[in-house]
Amino acid sequence: NAGVMQNPRHLVRRRGQEARLRCSPMKGHSHVYWYRQLPEEGLKFMVYLQKENIIDESGMPKERFSAEFPKEGPSILRIQQVVRGDSAAYFCASSPQPTGTYEQYFGPGTRLTVT
């Protein structure tokens, strides 16, 4: 049973371009969480999705950021018109049920660099 997969592992974009980050949860997991980690900072929650639904996007910036988790395929975090401040590591985690006392399993992250 493969773990949480994220790709690409490293992504370089110029200011103004779009960044697409993909996350494939563990088999059997229908709950996906996206986090952002700035250098020397802790993980910050962005969005929580269940298949085809956004459950909580309270941590998402209001503009340029969007997320989806379609019925088929990976979850996608999309950042439009990237700026230098978007440079960070983006982690995805999955769980079989809403977190509660259930474990969250993290992917290896995508490191976005905006030049």
Next chain:
Amino acid sequence: KNQVEQSPQSLIILEGKNCTLQCNYTVSPFSNLRWYKQDTGRGPVSLTIMTFSENTKSNGRYTATLDADTKQSSLHITASQLSDSASYICVVSANSGGGADGLTFGKGTHLIIQP
């Protein structure tokens, strides 16, 4: 406001020595507390999860304690190894049900084991 504070921010110890990392939280209502290990360039990996009724839990050379009255937790590492060099993140879950089931992340303690 829910907060998780970790100390020290960084720690350097010699291989073979023991160390203790601290976590203080002001999360309410409390559901559970987790410790994660994050190697450089990797996603966090769970070490322990403790609920309100548990005051100690071990995972190999890692032992976590929880004092729900004082809202403090510690992670004790015994007989440290070079592979223990990583960031250790304390995460507290609230029962609020909001924001990815109310997870609040600490900034982590950066531990370096020297040979």
